[in-house]
Amino acid sequence: MASQVTFIGAGNMASAIFGGMIDGGYPADAITATARDDNRLAPLRSRYGIHATTDNDAAVANADVVVLAVKPQVMRAVCEAMRDAVQTRKPLIVSVAAGLTAETLDDWLGGGLAVIRCMPNTPSLVGAGASGLYANARVSDDQRSLATTLLEAVGLVEWVDDEALLEAVTAVSGSGPAYFFLIFEALEDAGKRLGLPPQSARRLALQTAFGAARMAQQSEFDPAQLKRNVMSPGGTTERAIQSFEDGGLRQLFENATQACALRAREMAEELGKKS
Structure with missing residues (x-):
C-alpha cells in the first residue's frame, strides 16, 4: 500500500513533484494537495485525480509524509497553525523551502519530528531537476528511501550528510x-x-x-x-x-x-x- 503524501502548497514545484510521481506510477489517490484558494485546487483534481482541500489539518490527519511547499516568508504561520495535527500524526516532514533549517521547521511544528530538507531546482518543472537532500537524525532509512522516490520523480537526487552543504548545493545546482x-x-x-x-x-x-x-x-x-x-x-x-x-x-x-x-x-x- 502506497504511503499517503500530503503537499502543503500546490504551486509549480509541488505540482511538478506529484505530477512526476503519478507519471511514474504512484497512485493519485494516495496524494493530497492543499492551497488557500479552491480555485487553484480544482484544476489539479481534474488533471491529476488527487485529493485536494483548503484544510491543512484534515490533509495532515492521515499523511505519512507532509511536503512543505509554501514560501519561506509564510512558512512559520503555516507550520504553527497545523502543529497539533502534525504532532498527533508525526509524519515525515519534507521541506522544499529555501533557507529554513531542519531545526527551525521542527521547532515550528512542535518538535520531535523526522525532517528532510530538499533543495530542488527549476528544471524539476520539466522532469530534469537536480535536488540536494539532507535528513535530520530522526529520519529512518525507509523514510530516506521514500523521500528519494518522491524527488526522483522530477530528476536526480543527491544526499548530503552536513546541512551546511545545502548552501553548496544551492550554488551548484539550485542557482x-x-x-x-x-x-x-x-x-x-x-x-x-x-x-x-x-x-x-x-x-x-x-x-x-x-x-x-x-x-x-x-x-x-x-x-x-x-x-x-x-x-x-x-x-x-x-x-x-x-x-x-x-x-x-x-x-x-x-x-x-x-x-x-x-x-x-x-x-x-x-x-x-x-x-
Missing part, C-alpha cells in the same frame, strides 16, 4: 540553471555577431548544450577528457578554450558560486532572526 542560461544567451549573441540569423544562433546554441550534457552524462570519461576529445592541437576549439582560460573563466565560476553560497547563508540567518 546553476541561471548560469547555463547566461551561457546560452552569450553564445547565441556571439553567433549573431558572427552573422548567423537569430533563430539559427539560438537553436544551435541550445541543441549544442543539450548534446554536450547528454554526452557528459552517458560517457565513461570526465568533462575534462571530453573537452580534450573535441580539441585538436592548433585547431579551432583549442584556440577558443585558451581564450576562455586566459579570460579567467574558472575564477569567474569560483567567484560566482562562492557569492551564491554566501548569500544562501545570509538568507538563512535572516529568516532565522525573523523566527
Whole structure:
C-alpha cells in the first residue's frame, strides 16, 4: 500500500513533484494537495485525480509524509497553525523551502519530528531537476528511501550528510540553471555577431548544450577528457578554450558560486532572526 503524501502548497514545484510521481506510477489517490484558494485546487483534481482541500489539518490527519511547499516568508504561520495535527500524526516532514533549517521547521511544528530538507531546482518543472537532500537524525532509512522516490520523480537526487552543504548545493545546482542560461544567451549573441540569423544562433546554441550534457552524462570519461576529445592541437576549439582560460573563466565560476553560497547563508540567518 502506497504511503499517503500530503503537499502543503500546490504551486509549480509541488505540482511538478506529484505530477512526476503519478507519471511514474504512484497512485493519485494516495496524494493530497492543499492551497488557500479552491480555485487553484480544482484544476489539479481534474488533471491529476488527487485529493485536494483548503484544510491543512484534515490533509495532515492521515499523511505519512507532509511536503512543505509554501514560501519561506509564510512558512512559520503555516507550520504553527497545523502543529497539533502534525504532532498527533508525526509524519515525515519534507521541506522544499529555501533557507529554513531542519531545526527551525521542527521547532515550528512542535518538535520531535523526522525532517528532510530538499533543495530542488527549476528544471524539476520539466522532469530534469537536480535536488540536494539532507535528513535530520530522526529520519529512518525507509523514510530516506521514500523521500528519494518522491524527488526522483522530477530528476536526480543527491544526499548530503552536513546541512551546511545545502548552501553548496544551492550554488551548484539550485542557482546553476541561471548560469547555463547566461551561457546560452552569450553564445547565441556571439553567433549573431558572427552573422548567423537569430533563430539559427539560438537553436544551435541550445541543441549544442543539450548534446554536450547528454554526452557528459552517458560517457565513461570526465568533462575534462571530453573537452580534450573535441580539441585538436592548433585547431579551432583549442584556440577558443585558451581564450576562455586566459579570460579567467574558472575564477569567474569560483567567484560566482562562492557569492551564491554566501548569500544562501545570509538568507538563512535572516529568516532565522525573523523566527
